[in-house]
Amino acid sequence: xxxxxxxxxxxxxxxxxxxxxxxxxxxxxxxxxxxxxxxxxxxxxxxxxxxxxxxxxxxxxxxxxxxxxxxxxxxxxxxxxxxxxxxxxxxxxxxxxxxxxxxxxxxxxxxxxxxxxxxxxxxxxxxxxxxxxxxxxxxxxxxxxxxxxxxxxxxxxxxxxxxxxxxxxxxxxxxxxxxxxxxxxxxxxxxxxxxxxxxxxxxxxxxxxxxxxxxxxxxxxxxxxxxxxxxxxxxxxxxxxxxxxxxxxxxxxxxxxxxxxxxxxxxxxxxxxxxxxxxxxxxxxxxxxxxxxxxxxxxxxxxxxxxxxxxxxxxxxxxxxxxxxxxxxxxxxxxxxxxxxxxxxxxxxxxxxxxxxxxxxxxxxxxxxxxxxxxxxxxxxxxxxxxxxxxxxxxxxxxxxxxxxxxxxxxxxxxxxxxxxxxxxxxxxxxx
Amino acid sequence: xxxxxxxxxxxxxxxxxxxxxxxxxxxxxxxxxxxxxxxxxxxxxxxxxxxxxxxxxxxxxxxxxxxxxxxxxxxxxxxxxxxxxxxxxxxxxxxxxxxxxxxxxxxxxxxxxxxxxxxxxxxxxxxxxxxxxxxxxxxxxxxxxxxxxxxxxxxxxxxxxxxxxxxxxxxxxxxxxxxxxxxxxxxxxxxxxxxxxxxxxxxxxxxxxxxxxxxxxxxxxxxxxxxxxxxxxxxxxxxxxxxxxxxxxxxxxxxxxxxxxxxxxxxxxxxxxxxxxxxxxxxxxxxxxxxxxxxxxxxxxxxxxxxxxxxxxxxxxxxxxxxxxxxxxxxxxxxxxxxxxxxxxxxxxxxxxxxxxxxxxxxxxxxxxxxxxxxxxxxxxxxxxxxxxxxxxxxxxxxxxxxxxxxxxxxxxxxxxxxxxxxxxxxxxxxxxxxxxxxxxxxxxxxxxxxxxxxxxxxxxxxxxxxxxxxxxxxx
Numbered sequence: 001x002x003x004x005x006x007x008x009x010x011x012x013x014x015x016x017x018x019x020x021x022x023x024x025x026x027x028x029x030x031x032x033x034x035x036x037x038x039x040x041x042x043x044x045x046x047x048x049x050x051x052x053x054x055x056x057x058x059x060x061x062x063x064x065x066x067x068x069x070x071x072x073x074x075x076x077x078x079x080x081x082x083x084x085x086x087x088x089x090x091x092x093x094x095x096x097x098x099x100x101x102x103x104x105x106x107x108x109x110x111x112x113x114x115x116x117x118x119x120x121x122x123x124x125x126x127x128x129x130x131x132x133x134x135x136x137x138x139x140x141x142x143x144x145x146x147x148x149x150x151x152x153x154x155x156x157x158x159x160x161x162x163x164x165x166x167x168x169x170x171x172x173x174x175x176x177x178x179x180x181x182x183x184x185x186x187x188x189x190x191x192x193x194x195x196x197x198x199x200x201x202x203x204x205x206x207x208x209x210x211x212x213x214x215x216x217x218x219x220x221x222x223x224x225x226x227x228x229x230x231x232x233x234x235x236x237x238x239x240x241x242x243x244x245x246x247x248x249x250x251x252x253x254x255x256x257x258x259x260x261x262x263x264x265x266x267x268x269x270x271x272x273x274x275x276x277x278x279x280x281x282x283x284x285x286x287x288x289x290x291x292x293x294x295x296x297x298x299x300x301x302x303x304x305x306x307x308x309x310x311x312x313x314x315x316x317x318x319x320x321x322x323x324x325x326x327x328x329x330x331x332x333x334x335x336x337x338x339x340x341x342x343x344x345x346x347x348x349x350x351x352x353x354x355x356x357x358x359x360x361x362x363x364x365x366x367x368x369x370x371x372x373x374x375x376x377x378x379x380x381x382x383x384x385x386x387x388x389x390x391x392x393x394x395x396x397x398x399x400x401x402x403x404x405x406x407x408x409x410x411x412x413x414x415x416x417x418x419x420x421x422x423x424x425x426x427x428x429x430x431x432x
Numbered sequence: 433x434x435x436x437x438x439x440x441x442x443x444x445x446x447x448x449x450x451x452x453x454x455x456x457x458x459x460x461x462x463x464x465x466x467x468x469x470x471x472x473x474x475x476x477x478x479x480x481x482x483x484x485x486x487x488x489x490x491x492x493x494x495x496x497x498x499x500x501x502x503x504x505x506x507x508x509x510x511x512x513x514x515x516x517x518x519x520x521x522x523x524x525x526x527x528x529x530x531x532x533x534x535x536x537x538x539x540x541x542x543x544x545x546x547x548x549x550x551x552x553x554x555x556x557x558x559x560x561x562x563x564x565x566x567x568x569x570x571x572x573x574x575x576x577x578x579x580x581x582x583x584x585x586x587x588x589x590x591x592x593x594x595x596x597x598x599x600x601x602x603x604x605x606x607x608x609x610x611x612x613x614x615x616x617x618x619x620x621x622x623x624x625x626x627x628x629x630x631x632x633x634x635x636x637x638x639x640x641x642x643x644x645x646x647x648x649x650x651x652x653x654x655x656x657x658x659x660x661x662x663x664x665x666x667x668x669x670x671x672x673x674x675x676x677x678x679x680x681x682x683x684x685x686x687x688x689x690x691x692x693x694x695x696x697x698x699x700x701x702x703x704x705x706x707x708x709x710x711x712x713x714x715x716x717x718x719x720x721x722x723x724x725x726x727x728x729x730x731x732x733x734x735x736x737x738x739x740x741x742x743x744x745x746x747x748x749x750x751x752x753x754x755x756x757x758x759x760x761x762x763x764x765x766x767x768x769x770x771x772x773x774x775x776x777x778x779x780x781x782x783x784x785x786x787x788x789x790x791x792x793x794x795x796x797x798x799x800x801x802x803x804x805x806x807x808x809x810x811x812x813x814x815x816x817x818x819x820x821x822x823x824x825x826x827x828x829x830x831x832x833x834x835x836x837x838x839x840x841x842x843x844x845x846x847x848x849x850x851x852x853x854x855x856x857x858x859x860x861x862x863x864x865x866x867x868x869x870x871x872x873x874x875x876x877x878x879x880x881x882x883x884x885x886x887x888x889x890x891x892x893x894x895x896x897x898x899x900x901x902x903x904x905x906x907x908x
Contacts, residue, residue, distance in 0.1 A: 004739075009772075128838055128865040131777070138774040153839055155865055 004072045005050045009141050016068045017041050018208050019061045028056045040208045054078035129156035140165035209304040220366045225402040228361055229414040233394040233421045235377045241424040255326035259351055260318050262374050265420045266349050267293050267314035268430050273413040277346050279367035280404050287404050296345030299332045306332040309345040359395040369401040439561055439573035442468045446580045447554045450480020452745030452757030453582035454538050459765035461545035470564055474551025478538040481584050482754040484531055485604040492527040494785045497634035518635050521610045556715040578740050578768035581716055585707035585746035592679045593703055601702050612636050613699040617685050621648040623784040625704035630786050633667045640670040640696055653796050653845045709747040733774040734767040735760055742768055756780045781859045783852040788828045791855035794843035794862045797833050806836040809906045810891040812884045814848045816898045819879040825849040830884035839867045850881050868892035
């Protein structure tokens with residue numbers, strides 16, 4: 001008997017996934033829970049198991065292809081026939097077994113076989129939420145029981161669901177996804193801008209991380225009015241500070257780059273200018289001021305840009321930041337960073353100097369409202385006390401979302417950045 | 433299997449024209465689907481059991497019986513009604529007009545949404561194909577993209593009491609009676625048996641209700657059963673509990689209680705022991721769906737039973753109630769059209785048009801305790817309700833079951849006049865997770881029966897008004 005396993009909705013609000021690698025082939029005998037493919041979702045790589053056992057007779061896509069959620073991933077020929085006790089739709093709508101992403105358990109899906117009438121024992125059903133909120137949760141694939149309720153008397157509100165759906169770990173799958181018919185118009189039929197090149201050109205499909213970057217950058221560039229404050233920093237004391245630190249702890253010289261200093265300075269400035277450490281939510285008509293300061297650091301990898309995040313950057317020493325950043329950047333470059341390490345930032349630092357640029361205009365990573373690009377330090381002739389002198393100068397470009405920030409609010413934040421970079425000893429006061 | 437059958441390709445198939453089927457057809461059409469609805473009785477069957485031989489005609493009969501009964505019971509208040517003769521033949525004409533009007537209304541709605549109604553009996557014979565036996569004896573085939581199965585249920589029969597439509601009747605037969613039988617035995621004290629038995633008694637029959645279990649309205653709060661038992665007896669109905677049916681004899685029914693057989697004389701016997709899902713002959717398993725031992729179709733929370741096939745209404749687990757089917761219809765039509773939906777109500781309210789009426793919403797006290805909730809219960813008696821007094825019906829209560837852990841109402845159980853109309857408010861309270869303070873803080877109009885809900889909530893928050901402090905409140 002032939003059975004299909006459909007690509008389940010794994011709860012990141014994604015409509016399609018990319019098959020990176022098949023771990024099985026046609027004709028292979030597989031057992032239930034065996035990993036059949038490595039797939040790429042938003043920014044994580046997931047090992048996909050199947051509940052089916054039998055001989056593989058069909059693979060739903062070539063490695064490198066995209067597959068819609070709900071489309072058949074694999075088909076197997078089973079030896080024993082229909083089992084009366086099989087859950088409904090075991091043929092085609094199988095619930096998926098636990099799934100692992102980067103070694104961490106992402107979620108278990110329970111098929112809700114029995115009626116949920118009269119308050120069944122499904123924890124999601126028992127969550128305190130109005131019917132409209134429950135409907136929204138089902139639509140967004142959010143498990144009500146797994147999200148933080150902020151409403152009166154512990155009620156889950158509409159905003160709670162929307163936040164969970166937008167966030168990185170959008171609760172656990174509710175078990176609805178796999179049995180919902182895929183939307184018939186899932187593949188985009190929208191005309192795409194296309195480069196009409198010559199015959200010698202190589203056509204490379206935009207996939208995986210590249211696709212994600214393209215999507216997010218377009219979204220930001222289209223929706224966010226960027227304002228940029230360019231300033232010059234006299235980096236004399238910054239250079240001195242870094243040299244001092246390296247000499248004090250030579251064993252950490254490799255990680256004691258300018259980046260931990262830039263992150264620390266940014267975190268302190270963010271603490272003084274809370275409006276910069278915010279998210280803008282146009283749909284809800286509000287902005288959120290974040291109490292905690294999580295700084296992302298733009299990191300070039302061979303596949304594309306990734307932004308690992310240092311949590312509570314304002315509360316860590318420069319040495320702690322240096323060590324953590326070193327690890328995070330390594331993980332990102334080797335594509336081993338977890339979804340958790342790649343999300344949740346409230347502000348982003350972009351070290352343009354590392355690629356040799358003197359100045360740049362970074363794009364805001366929504367829903368954050370700010371990003372700063374730090375350029376390369378170069379000796380320049382500047383005026384000091386009426387005479388030209390040579391000083392190590394760093395250009396920085398501080399970018400803000402004009403929906404929330406104006407020239408003066410962005411400017412005062414940028415002035416703090418410049419002041420701290422020019423007077424790094426003031427960081428001594430920020431030790432915690 | 434027919435060789436070489438030619439199938440017409442269609443988009444969205446609905447099997448059954450009842451409250452589940454027609455609602456699914458309408459919703460699917462709104463979503464842009466092209467819908468074919470197959471109904472065994474064609475346009476004449478639209479509205480299904482509910483409109484034609486269930487909810488609607490039974491309420492018509494109950495209304496007739498109730499009006500007669502109330503006219504009599506207001507003698508004490510100065511109403512002298514000389515003749516209260518019942519003409520059931522005339523009633524059938526009146527009822528027929530109501531039923532045809534509603535059924536025609538459904539047909540009009542379907543026509544407006546361009547739903548094609550096909551008269552015939554559908555049988556699935558391939559995963560996405562259905563054979564439809566037409567009234568003229570021909571068979572036509574549809575190959576569908578999506579299908580909703582909503583074939584409903586029929587009254588269950590007892591092997592020892594095969595229905596003949598003359599002496600042994602089912603609920604459908606009772607609703608078509610043109611004369612009031614002199615004496616009736618109703619087998620089954622569930623909501624259908626209680627409703628029909630009450631109506632027949634008020635129309636003048638001598639009624640006996642027998643039940644194998646030890647209480648009336650089994651499955652509901654025990655207190656409801658106790659009130660109902662008293663009320664049935666007050667109407668002159670004999671109620672025999674813990675009784676087994678042996679079979680028929682010349683004068684009526686043979687029953688056995690405590691190993692002693694006896695005969696109960698009756699003009700006719702009404703079997704009301706439940707309903708059986710219509711899944712036996714429709715071949716729904718060929719679509720990949722699975723049937724449970726009780727004959728219902730196993731469904732996922734999205735109501736899909738197999739790829740491209742959803743099942744709703746009486747053929748799915750849970751109570752066989754029209755409003756459940758209608759609610760599921762929307763979910764099924766959307767699930768099949770690419771919308772992520774689940775059928776996940778906290779409650780399916782149930783109402784009984786008995787005397788007094790019953791409305792039951794959410795968990796019973798026992799069920800709440802079994803779930804391990806921190807239960808608190810308050811019961812407000814209708815003897816303290818001004819409106820109940822003017823209705824001449826002070827029997828009954830409003831009972832709230834609260835989970836103190838969540839500070840939310842999880843069950844509402846009402847017995848009394850007009851309480852069927854309060855089931856909606858009660859369901860809203862449970863669905864919204866209302867706390868007792870929410871209900872207590874909502875002004876309820878005076879003088880209405882709805883005040884009883886408010887009063888019960890006041891008891892729970894420690895501010896009782898029309899009952900002594902801490903009367904009838906229970907906790908763990």
